[in-house]
Amino acid sequence: xxxxxxxxxxxxxxxxxxxxxxxxxxxxxxxxxxxxxxxxxxxxxxxxxxxxxxxxxxxxxxxxxxxxxxxxxxxxxxxxxxxxxxxxxxxxxxxxxxxxxxxxxxxxxxxxxxxxxxxxxxxxxxxxxxxxxxxxxxxxxxxxxxxxxxxxxxxxxxxxxxxxxxxxxxxxxxxxxxxxxxxxxxxxxxxxxxxxxxxxxxxxxxxxxxxxxxxxxxxxxxxxxxxxxxxxxxxxxxxxxxxxxxxxxxxxxxxxxxxxxxxxxxxxxxxxxxxxxxxxxxxxxxxxxxxxxxxxxxxxxxxxxxxxxxxxxxxxxxxxxxxxxxxxxxxxxxxxxxxxxxxxxxxxxxxxxxxxxxxxxxxxxxxxxxxxxxxxxxxxxxxxxxxxxxxxxxxxxx
Amino acid sequence: xxxxxxxxxxxxxxxxxxxxxxxxxxxxxxxxxxxxxxxxxxxxxxxxxxxxxxxxxxxxxxxxxxxxxxxxxxxxxxxxxxxxxxxxxxxxxxxxxxxxxxxxxxxxxxxxxxxxxxxxxxxxxxxxxxxxxxxxxxxxxxxxxxxxxxxxxxxxxxxxxxxxxxxxxxxxxxxxxxxxxxxxxxxxxxxxxxxxxxxxxxxxxxxxxxxxxxxxxxxxxxxxxxxxxxxxxxxxxxxxxxxxxxxxxxxxxxxxxxxxxxxxxxxxxxxxxxxxxxxxxxxxxxxxxxxxxxxxxxxxxxxxxxxxxxxxxxxxxxxxxxxxxxxxxxxxxxxxxxxxxxxxxxxxxxxxxxxxxxxxxxxxxxxxxxxxxxxxxxxxxxxxxxxxxx
Numbered sequence: 001x002x003x004x005x006x007x008x009x010x011x012x013x014x015x016x017x018x019x020x021x022x023x024x025x026x027x028x029x030x031x032x033x034x035x036x037x038x039x040x041x042x043x044x045x046x047x048x049x050x051x052x053x054x055x056x057x058x059x060x061x062x063x064x065x066x067x068x069x070x071x072x073x074x075x076x077x078x079x080x081x082x083x084x085x086x087x088x089x090x091x092x093x094x095x096x097x098x099x100x101x102x103x104x105x106x107x108x109x110x111x112x113x114x115x116x117x118x119x120x121x122x123x124x125x126x127x128x129x130x131x132x133x134x135x136x137x138x139x140x141x142x143x144x145x146x147x148x149x150x151x152x153x154x155x156x157x158x159x160x161x162x163x164x165x166x167x168x169x170x171x172x173x174x175x176x177x178x179x180x181x182x183x184x185x186x187x188x189x190x191x192x193x194x195x196x197x198x199x200x201x202x203x204x205x206x207x208x209x210x211x212x213x214x215x216x217x218x219x220x221x222x223x224x225x226x227x228x229x230x231x232x233x234x235x236x237x238x239x240x241x242x243x244x245x246x247x248x249x250x251x252x253x254x255x256x257x258x259x260x261x262x263x264x265x266x267x268x269x270x271x272x273x274x275x276x277x278x279x280x281x282x283x284x285x286x287x288x289x290x291x292x293x294x295x296x297x298x299x300x301x302x303x304x305x306x307x308x309x310x311x312x313x314x315x316x317x318x319x320x321x322x323x324x325x326x327x328x329x330x331x332x333x334x335x336x337x338x339x340x341x342x343x344x345x346x347x348x349x350x351x352x353x354x355x356x357x358x359x360x361x362x363x364x365x366x367x368x369x370x371x372x373x374x375x376x377x378x379x380x381x382x383x384x385x386x387x388x389x390x391x392x393x394x395x396x397x398x
Numbered sequence: 399x400x401x402x403x404x405x406x407x408x409x410x411x412x413x414x415x416x417x418x419x420x421x422x423x424x425x426x427x428x429x430x431x432x433x434x435x436x437x438x439x440x441x442x443x444x445x446x447x448x449x450x451x452x453x454x455x456x457x458x459x460x461x462x463x464x465x466x467x468x469x470x471x472x473x474x475x476x477x478x479x480x481x482x483x484x485x486x487x488x489x490x491x492x493x494x495x496x497x498x499x500x501x502x503x504x505x506x507x508x509x510x511x512x513x514x515x516x517x518x519x520x521x522x523x524x525x526x527x528x529x530x531x532x533x534x535x536x537x538x539x540x541x542x543x544x545x546x547x548x549x550x551x552x553x554x555x556x557x558x559x560x561x562x563x564x565x566x567x568x569x570x571x572x573x574x575x576x577x578x579x580x581x582x583x584x585x586x587x588x589x590x591x592x593x594x595x596x597x598x599x600x601x602x603x604x605x606x607x608x609x610x611x612x613x614x615x616x617x618x619x620x621x622x623x624x625x626x627x628x629x630x631x632x633x634x635x636x637x638x639x640x641x642x643x644x645x646x647x648x649x650x651x652x653x654x655x656x657x658x659x660x661x662x663x664x665x666x667x668x669x670x671x672x673x674x675x676x677x678x679x680x681x682x683x684x685x686x687x688x689x690x691x692x693x694x695x696x697x698x699x700x701x702x703x704x705x706x707x708x709x710x711x712x713x714x715x716x717x718x719x720x721x722x723x724x725x726x727x728x729x730x731x732x733x734x735x736x737x738x739x740x741x742x743x744x745x746x747x748x749x750x751x752x753x754x755x756x757x758x759x760x761x762x763x764x765x766x767x768x769x770x771x772x773x774x775x776x777x778x779x780x781x782x783x784x785x786x787x788x
Contacts, residue, residue, distance in 0.1 A: 026606070026607045029607060029610065030607050030608070030609035030610060033609055033610055033613060034609055037613065043640075044640035044641075047639065047640050047641055047642055048639040048640055050642075051638070051639045051643060052639065054643070120446075120449070121439070121442060121446070122439065122440060122442070122446045122449055122450060122453075123439035123440060124439075124440060124449075124450050124453045124454070125446075125449050125450070125453055128453055128456070128457070134768065134771075135764070137767075137771075138716070138720075138763065138764050138767035138768045138771065139720070139760055139763055139764060139767075140720040140721070140723040140734075140763055141720070141723075142723040142724060142726060142734060143723060143734060143756060143759050143760060143763065146734065146738070146756060147753075147756045147760075150741075150752050150756075151752045151753045151756055155749065155752075336624070336625035336626075337625070339625040339626075339627040339628065340627065340724070340727075342627060342727055343726065343727055350625070350627055350628065350631075354627075354628065354631050358631075358635065364635040364636050364639060365636060365639065368628065368631055368632045368635065368636055371628050371631075372620075372624045372628050372632070375623060375624045375625055375628060376620065376623045376624060379623040379624075380623070
């Protein structure tokens with residue numbers, strides 16, 4: 001240090017050696033890093049070309065239109081063994097989105113309930129919620145999935161001894177079989193009425209909000225909305241003599257036909273994801289509500305708010321600001337964790353595409369790259385949407 | 399409210415003076431004791447009373463059957479599946495602990511040769527010693543502890559577990575490793591690799607050199623944006639393509655590389671949060687003292703940043719420890735995979751075998767993860783009091 005000081009004093013324009021100049025060093029480091037990455041990439045690619053040529057594996061995305069030739073146990077779009085690999089990709093992606101979407105909805109509901117329960121003044125309720133969170137968070141998700149699948153759902157009775165559920169469903173070790181509602185001719189009008197009711201309800205809400213902003217008068221929108229949504233379709237149904245039929249599952253000797261079939265793999269994955277993620281969401285919610293200063297609640301009470309509106313109008317809007325960012329990452333975690341489907345055989349994107357398709361084609365680079373790209377896109381889209389929402393609830397600073 | 403108040407019949411200042419005394423109120427029923435506690439915490443309102451009853455019903459529905467399954471009806475010793483099947487004198491079968499006890503060596507060591515199992519035990523001891531040294535915040539010479547944990551112990555463990563014929567330790571290929579050994583090895587490698595790499599990536603992300611920043615951001619965001627399973631698949635199927643055939647890494651090493659990449663990206667974000675928590679004045683003070691970048695980071699910034707992130711590092715470690723189960727998917731014999739293999743063994747297959755195996759794994763993971771989370775909370779409280787007393 002002393003040396004530097006004297007050097008600075010002696011020479012007004014210090015002549016630093018080139019390799020001590022921070023700018024030169026910075027550029028040198030970056031050039032080194034780029035060179036190292038370029039070398040690694042070059043070595044990897046040349047090795048890959050050589051290895052692929054030796055193993056006689058094609059490269060490129062030509063396999064996309066080849067016939068897949070394998071079966072998939074659950075599909076939302078038409079698929080058969082003669083379909084292409086591309087079709088199989090879409091089937092897998094839709095299955096992933098289905099389980100992730102349902103999982104997010106249920107996990108949010110359960111997580112908010114448990115998070116609020118943890119804050120309850122009721123000792124027993126808060127202790128039990130705390131016990132749930134501590135236990136579930138500390139067990140690996142894969143263990144929970146295996147438990148639900150192998151120890152619970154696969155241990156159910158076989159097809160011949162299916163458990164009959166009230167309302168005409170069956171539950172056995174091949175899955176859950178539910179009656180499928182079918183719209184008979186004329187039932188379409190009920191759907192039209194439902195859509196009209198929903199639109200009317202939205203319009204009413206907007207009008208009430210404007211009126212309240214203008215005059216300060218509130219209206220009991222909840223019951224009106226409920227009535228608008230429920231009454232028209234029910235009225236149409238009643239007038240047209242309930243044109244809804246049910247396709248009941250029928251128990252055969254070896255299998256159950258008809259109705260909606262819910263695979264045990266799907267149920268196990270959904271249970272596992274919902275129960276696991278709900279524990280994390282509960283912690284997020286608890287932290288969010290605790291982050292709202294107590295003075296806010298007290299101020300609302302002193303203004304004459306009742307506990308319900310205090311929670312709804314004062315605490316929750318402020319808590320949401322704290323809750324939304326970590327909630328987003330929980331949603332993303334749930335989506336990413338849905339890839340554990342591969343361990344219990346639910347046909348999600350990874351199981352179909354990075355499993356079966358990869359094994360059949362051997363084109364590891366392309367298949368893994370596509371799979372990773374899909375999850376990156378899902379991540380980006382989800383966090384983009386949540387950021388949009390976050391901007392809406394975020395504090396508007398002066 | 400309005401009871402004894404006169405609202406100013408003769409106007410003026412005396413408007414709120416009470417004219418007649420309020421009758422004395424009865425003493426409060428109880429403000430302490432069991433009854434009062436229950437009244438306040440369990441039955442404060444009709445809704446709360448209903449919730450309490452619901453919870454009690456839930457407890458009654460869940461806990462006694464669980465205790466019955468785990469302890470009362472459980473089978474503690476036996477030699478084969480026959481002992482764990484329901485019999486007339488034992489109609490309801492509980493957990494088959496006899497199965498777990500019989501296979502405990504398989505669950506712990508996998509296929510590790512029996513006469514070499516002491517090596518695994520020594521590895522566990524070395525690891526426990528290192529963890530204790532680092533976890534005890536007032537331990538002497540924690541700098542030596544860091545050197546031990548990140549350099550000495552890994553090298554010693556590799557020699558010990560893999561073997562080195564020159565010093566009389568026969569080689570044990572990783573295909574023979576399994577069970578808790580592999581679970582602990584994967585978790586340890588994840589942590590030992592992720593902290594240094596994570597620190598480098600976090601510093602890289604905050605660097606003012608654009609190329610280094612860009613590389614760090616891309617690595618962190620891509621790895622964090624994809625599921626661990628795809629990273630493991632990538633490591634296990636793509637890595638062999640990218641290296642010359644002669645160098646092809648073995649299966650466990652491939653999975654370890656995947657886990658190390660994954661945990662580094664998460665650790666980088668944890669460390670970055672710690673770096674951001676350090677006030678700018680600390681950087682400036684270090685610069686003003688004439689410290690170079692590396693000195694400033696090593697002597698001033700990182701010690702503070704890492705101390706405040708210890709709870710988060712431990713929490714990330716808990717996540718990593720749970721995620722080690724995913725190596726199961728690429729065919730590595732970790733604890734879960736050994737249980738999966740053992741539970742379908744015809745010698746032990748009974749209706750309760752699967753549940754017993756899973757219960758054992760659950761207890762194992764619960765003890766470790768819960769212990770770590772308690773430790774994280776303890777450090778957090780200590781840091782909070784440190785900050786207050788300063």
